Amino acid sequence: MKFIWRNIICRFGLPREIISGNGRQFKGKRLQEWCKGLHVRLRFTSVAHPQSNGQVEVTNRIMVQGIKRRLERVGGNWTEELTSVLWAYRMTPRGSRGESLFTLVYGTEAIIPTELGIPSHRDACNSSTSPTRMDLHV
Structure with a gap:
């Protein structure tokens, strides 16, 4: 979350959505709730179709x-x-x-x-x- 805040939001503003891989660092409840609170849609790439x-x-x-x-x-x-x-x-x-x-x-x-x-x-x-x-x- 700190990386997203410092390197994306503070530099470019709030994104509409963040598309990421399926790493556990992106699937955590804390990040999902944080994105939801900022009205940022969190999406994941397909595991079956990289x-x-x-x-x-x-x-x-x-x-x-x-x-x-x-x-x-x-x-x-x-x-x-x-x-x-x-x-x-x-x-x-x-x-x-x-x-x-x-x-x-x-x-x-x-x-x-x-x-x-x-x-x-x-x-x-x-x-x-x-x-x-x-x-x-x-």
Whole structure:
């Protein structure tokens, strides 16, 4: 419920309905009563027909592939890489319109840190280099 409140309701407002898998975290009486109190319809995908949730399965596959690629390069815990993979997924133009999910949700393109002039890790490490040398490209 905390996740739904923080990441969905507080950001986008109350949804008319929530469609989820059949996990027990979604079938609990507390969540059902909470949704009922907010007038949010709670629906579940069919256990016998999982392909009815095909777009979610495609997205999950892309997420898993992205996490695997990141772990092959940097190692570590997959949960630490999830936000980077989600960011890349949300910023990548897709579909027939060629727009990113970010653009579709917020109506504008995202500004990435390099466009704002925020120093990268490399810039921070080279901060001891004198400004004169940097201006002269030496």
